[in-house]
Amino acid sequence: MKSWQQFWRQLFLFGLLALVVTGCGTNELSALKPQGPVAAMQYDLMMLSSSIMIGVFIVVMLILTYVLIRYRKRRGQEGIPKQVEGSHTLEILWTVIPFLLLIIMAVPTVKTNFTLADEYSNKEALQVKVTAHQFWWEFEYPDLGVATAQDLVLPVGKKVQFTVSSADVVHSFWIPALGGKMDTTPGLENKIWLQADRTGTFYGKCAELCGASHALMDFKVEVMEQADFDKWAQKMKAVQSAEPVKATAIAAEGQAIFEKSCMGCHAVAGKGGKLGPNLTNFADRMRVAGIKPNEPKYLEEWLKDPQKMKPGNNMPNLNLSDDQVNALVDYLYTLSVKDEKKQ
Numbered sequence: 356m357k358s359w360q361q362f363w364r365q366l367f368l369f370g371l372l373a374l375v376v377t378g379c380g381t382n383e384l385s386a387l388k389p390q391g392p393v394a395a396m397q398y399d400l401m402m403l404s405s406s407i408m409i410g411v412f413i414v415v416m417l418i419l420t421y422v423l424i425r426y427r428k429r430r431g432q433e434g435i436p437k438q439v440e441g442s443h444t445l446e447i448l449w450t451v452i453p454f455l456l457l458i459i460m461a462v463p464t465v466k467t468n469f470t471l472a473d474e475y476s477n478k479e480a481l482q483v484k485v486t487a488h489q490f491w492w493e494f495e496y497p498d499l500g501v502a503t504a505q506d507l508v509l510p511v512g513k514k515v516q517f518t519v520s521s522a523d524v525v526h527s528f529w530i531p532a533l534g535g536k537m538d539t540t541p542g543l544e545n546k547i548w549l550q551a552d553r554t555g556t557f558y559g560k561c562a563e564l565c566g567a568s569h570a571l572m573d574f575k576v577e578v579m580e581q582a583d584f585d586k587w588a589q590k591m592k593a594v595q596s597a598e599p600v601k602a603t604a605i606a607a608e609g610q611a612i613f614e615k616s617c618m619g620c621h622a623v624a625g626k627g628g629k630l631g632p633n634l635t636n637f638a639d640r641m642r643v644a645g646i647k648p649n650e651p652k653y654l655e656e657w658l659k660d661p662q663k664m665k666p667g668n669n670m671p672n673l674n675l676s677d678d679q680v681n682a683l684v685d686y687l688y689t690l691s692v693k694d695e696k697k698q
């Protein structure tokens with residue numbers, strides 16, 4: 356193939372790639388579309404350093420092109436050109452310019468770092484304790500006395516002070532549209548504050564390779580009005596003393612199975628173990644295990660073989676019969692604190 360053909364082909368593929376990649380950023384998941392003050396500050400820093408980089412690249416390429424043309428070997432020219440060694444002017448220039456550029460980047464970076472490292476008391480900020488597990492997220496609100504998992508629920512326009520840690524290996528807590536990341540390290544508590552400036556759903560991710568299902572360690576962030584959040588927290592707290600609803604006989608059967616086989620790992624309404632996600636408001640979640648739409652067919656799939664959906668996760672295959680699975684599905688969809696139920 357002729358080289359100009361190759362050139363156009365590559366240019367075409369590159370253009371196609373650029374088009375496809377620009378489709379990647381959604382408001383829910385992109386660090387390039389900040390939805391809160393922390394993400395905005397981090398975005399500004401990224402833009403500053405990128406513009407400086409692009410500026411330097413363009414200047415260097417222009418000089419390179421000029422030199423290539425201006426000093427190329429001309430017809431009739433013999434031998435090697437005159438060799439020059441050392442130039443004070445040049446050396447000072449290429450020391451001072453990068454130095455100035457670094458200062459321009461360093462001042463706002465250090466300033467932002469200090470702002471992001473600020474810690475807030477529970478008077479100014481909502482406190483949330485995050486514990487990362489292989490491969491799910493636990494969220495506790497110590498001042499409100501409630502706990503949830505997988506779906507993080509937050510009020511809009513309010514600072515949230517996260518205290519993050521891990522129950523097993525190192526993970527990293529990241530909500531691209533709101534800011535981050537922060538490592539979660541076993542035995543250590545790291546702090547990070549974030550704030551969402553609009554209601555809606557955002558996506559969170561584990562940003563540290565942590566095992567077989569690292570790529571499936573997603574979570575959702577549901578941001579709501581303060582009044583709705585207060586109502587949510589109240590209801591979450593209220594169910595801890597209330598008896599769970601037994602809608603149908605089959606759900607009651609599911610509850611019996613749950614208490615026998617699942618409660619050791621899963622808590623509902625304040626009772627049960629902490630080895631698996633708290634299921635108090637399971638029916639309100641957007642996803643099953645953080646990844647599949649929260650619909651009966653995926654819940655069934657999960658209960659029949661959790662290892663298939665998320666390889667290496669810590670829920671064993673309990674070899675449930677179809678009847679047991681159906682009863683459990685019925686029961687699990689009664690676990691809601693919202694007014695309008697899923698089913």
Ligand SMILES: [Cu+2]
Nearest residue numbers: 526561565572
């Ligand atoms: Cu992880």
